[in-house]
Amino acid sequence: MDLSVDRTxxxxEYKVNxxxxTGLWTELALAKMEMRSLETVRTKYGPNHPLKGAKITVSIDVTTPARVLIKTLNNLGAEVRVCSRGTHSTNDYAAAAIIAGDCASVFAWNGQTPREYVWCMERALDWGQRGGPDLIIDDGGDITRLICEGIKAEKMYEKxxxxxxxxxxxTEDPKLQVMLTNIRDGLKSDSQRFHRMKERLVGVSGMTTHGIQMLWKMQADGTFLEAIGINDSPIKRMWDNWYGTxxxxxxxxxxxxTGDSIAEKAAVVCGYGEVGKGCADALKEARAKVFVTENSPDYAFDALVDGFPVKPIDDFxxxxxxxxxxxxxxxxITVEHMxxxxxxAVICSIGQFDNDIDMEELETYPGVRRITINPQTDKWYFPETNTGVIVLxxxxxxxxxxxxxxPSFVESxxxxDHVIGLLELWKLKDGRTDA
Structure with missing residues (x-):
């Protein structure tokens, strides 16, 4: 992808596939009907425009439900810039629909490289002379990590x-490598960019376990500002993590x-937290024979109580x-496992940070061949056997x-929670505490 900003x-500004x-507008109308809690927020708060003047950067799964969220922020008075929260977390037609609806600036497409992914985050944070966003919705934690790493680097460079x-x-994480490279390259020309961003930023609404842990660490280090962690909301953990997956x-x-059967096949779920529970339930309902691997004794016990055999991955x-x-x-999952x-056999991840499956080791395995079956479906052949695994x-x-x-109802x-969190954070701008 050519990394230059397009304009309507x-x-x-935008950059999409x-x-x-733009997909089906009927799908958007159905999503709005399913997302009744957001409709209630718009009805209750919209007339007063409580987010008027707020510049909000949103790092999220760019899907049809995300467009309903963005439109809600518009209705409450905010301006929005959007990037995806992962390299493969964009529905391309949804990104185009957000631009077509003139809701926000969007920088997202499915199948980004780490370099493209970080470029999109930087564009979503770029509010020109304003110095950065007032508020952030951070679904994955990466955009918060980018700011945090920038602040740390600027402090070290100044000192x-x-x-x-x-x-x-x-720093073996490819995304972090790109982040640090871009931060390093920008330090000599502007050594206070992220400090200015921090000074303007009122707060962050975070939604993943890893992202919330990072926010707690930054708070302990005195690195960051106010944050609301909606990941601890029972509704979020149950609906998004469990029911969503x-x-x-x-x-x-x-x-x-294309509809291949799951029934009667052996499915191994690695991990039995909320996401793992949702995956195991789904595969069981599809009539697969489900097995679980889990390092935590508590979660392993949960899986056993729920009727799933639990053993180390090597046994399955x-x-x-x-x-x-x-x-x-x-x-x-390593190449030796594969x-x-x-x-x-099919290997796939539904984890947040793209590191469960050692793709770098697979891609560099001597003599390995990659054949694309469908978009995002590849078979990798090992030279010794001319057989291989399918990676999604x-x-x-x-x-x-x-x-x-x-689904839209689950994401609602x-x-x-994000919108309510932003409303609470926005009160901090003027030191307000009233409802």
């Missing part, structure tokens, strides 16, 4: 003249294989027809890479 006739691919170390522990996992599997790997990772446990799997969405979030994400609850 009205001057709104295909501006003409010692030292640039970010791209070889330090933890329960509905979108099987949709992604069936779309990737050779019998698996499907392997679904949910844990964000780095390199939980070489032990059946021919045409390049090892990233398959329920968005191969399907359309969580956490998105409403």
């Amino acid at each position: 006739a009205s001057g709104r 295909d501006i003409s691919q 010692t003249g030292q640039l970010p170390d791209l070889s330090s522990r933890g 329960r509905l979108s996992l099987v949709e992604g599997l069936r779309r990737a294989f 790997i050779s019998m698996a027809d499907f392997v679904v990772t949910t844990t964000d446990y780095k390199d939980g 070489r032990k799997m059946k021919n045409n 969405a390049e090892g990233r979030m398959m329920n968005l890479g191969c399907a359309t994400g969580h 609850c956490p998105y409403t």
Whole structure:
């Protein structure tokens, strides 16, 4: 993708896969009908425009429900710039529909490289001379991490003249490598960019476990500002993590294989938190034979009580027809695991941070061949056997890479939490505490 900003006739900035691919407006109307809690927010707060003047950056799954959220923010008076919260978390037609509806500036497309992904985040944070956004919705934690790393680098550069170390522990993450590279390259020309952003920023509404843990750490370090973690909302954890994956996992599997049967096949779910529970339930309802791997004794006990056999991954790997990772446990599935799997076994991830499946090791395996079966569905052949495994969405979030994400009704609850969180944070701008 050419990394240059496009503009609509009205001057709104964007970068999407295909501006003409706007999808069905009927789908948007149905989504609005399903998202009744957001409709209630618009009805109750909209006439007073409580977010008037707010510049909001939104990092989220760019889907049809996201357009309803963005339109709600518009109704409450806000201006919005949007990027995806992952390299494979965009429905291209939804991104185009947001531009066509003139709701927000959007920088998102499905199947981004790490460089493209970080570029989109930087565009979503770019409010010109305004110095950055007033508020942020951060679904995945990456856009918060970008700001945090920028602040840390600027402090270090001001104190010692030292640039970010791209070889330090933890920087093997390709996205973080790109973030640090861009921060390093921008320091000499503007060494206060992220500090200005911090000074303007009123607060963040965060929605993932990892992102919330990062916010707590930054708060302890004195690095960041006010934040509301809606991830701890019982509605969010149950609806989004459990019910959402329960509905979108099987949709992604069936779309990737044009309806291939799941029944009577062996499915291994790696992890049994809320997301893992939803995946196991979905596969069980599809009549698969479900097995669970889990490191936590508490969660392993939950799986046993729910009737699922629990063992280490090595005990299940050779019998698996499907392997679904949910844990964000780095390199939980390695090439050695893949070489032990059946021919045409399917591997996919529904975890947040794209690191469960060691794709780098697979891509660099000597003699490996990659054949695309369907979009986001690839078979990788090992040279020793000329057999191999099928990987969905390049090892990233398959329920968005191969399907359309969580249903509108499920997303309505956490998105409403986001809006209420922003309303509370926006009061802090003037030191207000009234309702």
